Every structure is written in C-alpha cells, then in structure tokens.
Amino acid sequence: MIPSKTNSFQLDLKNSDWELDFYSRPIIEKNGKKRWELIISSTKSFESPEIFYWNKICPANKVNSIWLTSALKEAIIEAEQKGWRKPEKVRFWRSSMKSIIKKSLENLELESLVSRRTYTLFERLNYLENDIYPKEKGFVKGVLAPNFTAQIANEPKPLPEAVRGESLTFSEISIRDLRAAQSWPIEFGDIFPVEEHIKDDHLIPGLRLFSKNRAIALAAWFSSLEPVKLLIDKDRLILEALENDKWLVTDLPPNEAQELHKKFITSKSNSSGYQFISIQTTPYIEKFAGFWMLKDVELIN
Numbered sequence: 001m002i003p004s005k006t007n008s009f010q011l012d013l014k015n016s017d018w019e020l021d022f023y024s025r026p027i028i029e030k031n032g033k034k035r036w037e038l039i040i041s042s043t044k045s046f047e048s049p050e051i052f053y054w055n056k057i058c059p060a061n062k063v064n065s066i067w068l069t070s071a072l073k074e075a076i077i078e079a080e081q082k083g084w085r086k087p088e089k090v091r092f093w094r095s096s097m098k099s100i101i102k103k104s105l106e107n108l109e110l111e112s113l114v115s116r117r118t119y120t121l122f123e124r125l126n127y128l129e130n131d132i133y134p135k136e137k138g139f140v141k142g143v144l145a146p147n148f149t150a151q152i153a154n155e156p157k158p159l160p161e162a163v164r165g166e167s168l169t170f171s172e173i174s175i176r177d178l179r180a181a182q183s184w185p186i187e188f189g190d191i192f193p194v195e196e197h198i199k200d201d202h203l204i205p206g207l208r209l210f211s212k213n214r215a216i217a218l219a220a221w222f223s224s225l226e227p228v229k230l231l232i233d234k235d236r237l238i239l240e241a242l243e244n245d246k247w248l249v250t251d252l253p254p255n256e257a258q259e260l261h262k263k264f265i266t267s268k269s270n271s272s273g274y275q276f277i278s279i280q281t282t283p284y285i286e287k288f289a290g291f292w293m294l295k296d297v298e299l300i301n
Contacts, residue, residue, distance in 0.1 A: 012083070013080070013083055013084060013085040014047070014048040014050075014083055014084050014085065015045075015047060015048060015084075015085050016042035016043050016045055016047075016048045016052065016084065016085075016087060017042070017043040017087055017088070017089045017090065017091060018040055018041070018042055018043065018052075018087040018089075018090045018091070019040070019041050019042070019043055019090070019091050019092070019118035019120055019121035020038070020039070020040050020090050020091070020092045020101065020121070021038075021039045021092060021094065021118075021121060021125065022036070022037075022038045022039075022058070022063075022068060022092075022094070022097050022100070022101055023036070023037070023094055023096075023097060024036050024037075025037050025128075025133060026129070026133055026139060026140050026141065026142075027133060027136055027138045027139050027140065028138040028140055029060075029138060030138070031060075033060035034060060035057060035060075035138070036057070036058040036059070036060055036063050037055055037056065037057050037058060038054075038055060038056045038058060038068065038071050038072075038075075039054075039055045039121070039124065039125065039128070040052070040053070040054040040055065040075055041053050041054075041120045041121045041124045042079075042084065042087070042120070043091075043118075043120055043192070044119070044120050044192040044193055045192055045193075046182045046191070046192065046193060048084075049193050051120060052079050052082060052084050053124060054075045054078060054079070056071050056074070056075075058071070063100070064100060065099075065100045065103040065104045065107070068100060068101065068104040069103075069104040069107045069108060072104055072105070072108055072110075073108065076108070086110075087110060088110070088111055089110070089111045089112075089113055090105055090110050090111065090112055090113070091112075091113045091114075091115045091117060091118050091121075092112070092113075092114065092115075092118070093114060093115060093116045093118060093243055095114075095243065095244070098114060113226070114242065114243040115226040115228075115242050115243065116226075116228045116240070116241075116242070116243065116244075117190070117226045117227070117228055119192075119295045119297060122297045123297070126297075154244055154245070154246050155246070156233070156236070156238050156246035156247055156248040157245075157246070157247055157248065158247070158248045159239075159247050159248065159249055163217075163218050163221045163222070164209075165209035165210055165211040165214075165215075165218055165279070166210055166211050166212065167209075167210045168207060168208060168209050168210070168249070168250065169207075169208050169210075169283070170205065170206070170207060170208070170256075170260055171205075171206055171207075171208050172203040172204060172205050172206070172263065173203065173204060173206065173276065174200060174201060174202065174203055174204075175194055175198050175199065175200050175201070175202045175203075175204065175271055175274070176200035176201065178194055178204065178274065178276070178293065179193075179194050179200070181291065181293070184286075184288060184291065185286075185287045185288065186288045186290070186291045187216060187219055187288065187289050187290065188216075188219035188220055188222070188223040188279075188289065188290040189219070189223070189288065189290050189291040189292050190223075190292050190293065191291065191292075191293050192293060194274070195272060198270075198271050198272060198274075199270075202267075202270045202271045203263075203266075203267070203271075204267045204271050204274040204275060204276065205230075205260065205263040205264055205267055205275055205276075206230075206275050206276035206277060206278065206294075207230060207237070207239075207249065207275075207276075207277050207278075208277075208278045208279075208280065208283070209277070209278070209279045209280075210279075210280055210281065210282060210283060211279070211281065211289075212281050212282065215279050215280060215281045215289035215290075216289050218279050218289065218290065219279045219288075219289040219290030220290075222277065222279065222290050222292065223290065225241045225242065225245070225247075226241050226242045227239055227240075227241050227277055227292050227294060228240045228241055228242075228294065229273070229275060229294050229295065229296045229297075230249075230264070230275050230277070230294060230296075231264065231296070232252070232257050232260055232261040232264065234257070235251060235252050235253070235254055235257045236248055236249075236250075236251055236252065236257075237249040237250050237251075237252055237257075237260070239277075264296065267296070268296050272295065273295045273296035273297055274293065274294070274295055275293075275294040275295070275296060276291065276292065276293055276294060277290070277291070277292045277294065278290065278291045278292075279291070
C-alpha cells in the first residue's frame with residue numbers, strides 16, 4: 001500500500017527533547033510589572049542539528065499552570081507546523097517554578113526532567129540577556145537581570161564506591177575528534193554537534209573512568225545522573241549534575257589541580273567550555289560503555 005501524504009509527512013518530522021524556562025525577565029512592562037516569559041528551545045542533536053525556538057510573554061497575574069499548559073499547547077502546534085514531533089522529554093532547572101512547570105507538563109503527558117543539562121537554552125538566554133533585552137523599553141540592568149555567574153552552594157558528596165570505577169585518568173581530545181563522536185560505538189551517553197566556529201585543533205579536557213567488569217553499570221548510573229560540568233574546587237575535582245547536585249570525584253595533588261584548572265579555563269576560552277566524561281573497560285579498547293559531552297556554561301539564578 002502506498003502511504004498517504006499525511007503519513008509520509010509524519011515520518012519526516014524531526015525529533016528532539018525540549019529545554020524550558022518560565023520566569024521573570026529584566027524588563028518592566030508599561031503596567032509597572034516585571035515581564036514573565038516562557039522560553040523554549042529544542043536540544044541540539046546530530047539527528048536534528050537545527051533548533052526550534054519559541055517564546056511567549058505571560059501576564060504577571062497569570063503565572064500559573066493553566067496559562068503555561070495553554071502556552072505549551074501552542075508551542076507544540078507551532079513546532080509540528082515547522083516539522084517537529086511533540087517532544088517526549090522536557091528539561092528545566094528553576095527550583096522555584098518546579099511545581100507549576102511539572103504540573104503543566106503532566107497535563108500534556110510530557111516527561112519532565114529537572115536538569116541543568118540545558119546547554120542550548122543557556123545559550124539562548126545568554127543571547128537574549130546580552131543582545132535583545134537591553135534594546136527594549138523598560139530594561140533594568142541589575143537586580144531583575146538574570147545572574148549568569150550564580151554558583152551552586154551545596155557541598156559535594158563523595159561518589160558512591162559502586163560507581164567510582166577501578167581507575168581514572170585525565171585526558172584531552174581535539175575538537176576534530178569530538179566532531180566525529182557520532183560514529184563512535186557508545187552504549188550510554190549524550191553527544192551533540194560542536195559549533196562550527198571552534199577550531200578543529202583545540203583540545204578539550206575530560207575524565208576517563210575504567211572498569212573491567214562494571215563499565216556498563218557505571219555508565220547506566222552516570223546516564224541517570226545527567227552530568228553537567230566538571231570543575232576544580234581547591235584540590236578537588238567536582239562533578240555538577242541534575243538540578244543542583246555536586247559530586248566529589250577525587251582529591252588531587254595541588255600541582256595536578258592547578259594544571260587541570262588551567263586546561264578547563266583554556267577550553268572555556270577557546271572551545272566554548274567543552275569537556276567530556278568517558279567510561280570504558282580498558283584504555284585500549286575503542287568502544288565506550290558511556291560518553292558524555294559536557295559544557296561549562298554560566299548559570300542563571
């Protein structure tokens with residue numbers, strides 16, 4: 001049977017998770033109230049390298065799940081008109097808006113995930129904050145503006161023994177190699193296209209974990225962890241994950257910590273903050289139980 005045009009079109013729809021932020025913006029409207037706005041971006045992927053962006057201003061007296069549910073329905077319809085499937089998973093990280101956002105997503109049978117692994121959305125908000133909002137009437141720089149230098153105050157918890165691996169090492173890979181990651185054999189993980197403007201020969205730092213017998217189990221645990229970025233805190237290597245989790249990966253000798261910190265800074269300057277975590281059975285096998293691309297991006301309060 002020859003498929004109908006409708007079925008053919010449906011098969012051609014692009015797939016992507018969504019990243020969402022529903023919060024006040026650094027603009028005072030004519031009525032003297034802060035602007036509230038829903039901002040959505042699709043997640044970058046090799047399958048769908050283009051991005052769906054959508055936003056809608058919310059009246060200050062309608063910041064609730066009813067308005068948000070209705071707005072999300074509009075976004076889904078517009079996305080489908082532009083060739084996108086309804087997302088299966090939506091990531092967001094604002095703790096203060098958690099109940100409203102989760103209820104609205106549940107109303108539409110969308111899976112919600114409280115996670116700061118929303119790199120595309122961070123880039124979008126950064127663009128709006130620096131290039132769009134300052135040109136609008138009512139823009140207020142200061143208290144109302146999102147704080148992109150906010151840090152998570154939680155003390156890190158030691159990684160559970162079961163997921164530490166038998167050994168770890170620090171390494172670097174080139175942007176050229178990272179661009180080829182789509183073709184690598186990977187069981188668990190998350191990779192996405194690297195920006196075109198970054199040079200192939202730039203090196204990015206990362207963490208390699210090895211476990212001969214438990215590599216898959218480690219990778220499955222890390223997958224549920226939603227790893228966000230690695231950082232150096234004094235002489236400690238810290239992994240930030242999910243909404244506001246911090247994990248102590250290992251203590252470092254002072255010299256090693258300084259050297260690794262320099263590499264992180266260089267990567268952030270030259271390569272948009274890219275990092276990686278890999279999990280393998282041994283250093284000699286070209287197969288990954290897990291591989292995650294990370295980005296050290298500035299966070300928003």
